[in-house]
Amino acid sequence: MDIGIADLCVRHAGGAHALADVTLYIPAGQICAVLGASGAGKSTLLRAVAGLATPSEGRILYDGAPVSQTQRRRIGLIPQDFALSGRASVARNVMAVADIGIGRSFAGLYPPSERARAAHLLAGLGLEEAQLARRADSLSGGQQQRVAIARGLLHRPALILADEPIASLDPATGEASLTLLRDEARSLGATLLCSLHQPELAHRFADRIIQLDGGRVVFDGPPATHGGNRVQPRIRAVAQ
Template sequence: MMDIRFDNSMVHYPDGTCALDGVSFTVPAGQFCVVLGHSGAGKSTLLRTVNGLSAITGGRVVVGGKPVDRKTLPLLRRRIGMVHQHYGLTARASVATNVMAGAVPAMPFWRALSGFYTPAWQDKACALIAAVGLEEAHLARRADRLSGGQQQRVGIARAFMLDPAIILADEPVASLDPRLSREVLDLLRTQARERGATVLCSLHQVDLARDYADRIIALQGGRVVFDGPPAMFDDYDARRIYAKQDAAAPVQAVLA
């Protein structure tokens, strides 16, 4: 199990855009933490600093006691799975191949390049595909022949190929209808709890955040404006963070 710590984390782009502005909080190991905020609030950037896809320009991000940097990333990425908003699958590849691709960070370069997966990896992919509610018949089916909900199930299976200690889920249900959204979040929460994984999940939907989060972090203008349990996130907070403002003063954190 691993925690995530943001210490005055900043991401400033060369054009002057401030994506994160001094973010500080810790996600304890095993917590399902939902990040809320309107488009451009900094949610995706926050998640991407954890696996090094977005480089911080100030402060630091610490995962499992190790700062995220060039030296630690190769090993850290083996412990971090990611679920993407638009599934992130290879459209023409089979479901089985897409799921096994989640093992690439732990494979020798030559093996990853050749696409050769050991029987153990193949068995693991089959088990995960079954665990996310897909049938054996889906194994050979092309990813682009699946429905949106099925594709996101494949994405979740792939994210768990290496039994990660941390799952980053970037708007995982943004493209799904309400019923499928809940099915996917149920699945994500169940798989994470079975493994004791920490989840950092960005969402737009307040009702889903209240129902699935152990804790809600709200961002506005790259700054934390709410930090607390779902029961304390009321309609006033929702209106405030989704108001069209570029920045807001931080609110004192209220921890569960």
């Protein structure tokens, strides 16, 4: 799925801009890292693309058209706060996005193929299949973050939106989890938009870096031309 963002503005309740005049085109299959300090607008950008933050101005197009219900179901969201149901099992959390119907999902009647994919993803994230039966609120923060990653990938999305997906992980586990995210996106041919605080990881894993400052794009280009934490002049892309 490709994403066209034209003149996007999102304002806080008090009127200040969370995003201002953001114009980007992200082609299908691209691995894109969004960098910036806390409050720069990274989460707001991902929430806007996910349809969770209402633009004050501008538009977002998905494969050249406004978002449809079918396209919404093709988005895999990995939120910064995990958004797990603490009293539910890991299995129920991960497979909440499985397209099997509400009744079967409520009864825990998951197809073997979906259970196998959940176990495969959790194993790739360093969690054993036995974790499927545990309550989510019995897990550590890092384990919950990995469950959220597995849930975001389970239904083979065409667009993956990952908001600080390794913030609660130690460096080795974080790098392994980011590798899985990238490899799954490549395997699915999915677009990956991932906000990070680590420029060095963005340089190694992303095809493209977008840096935000004060809600505005101040750098947009390949990692080789990105100057780390240094704010770069804005390069304006054309939204299609």
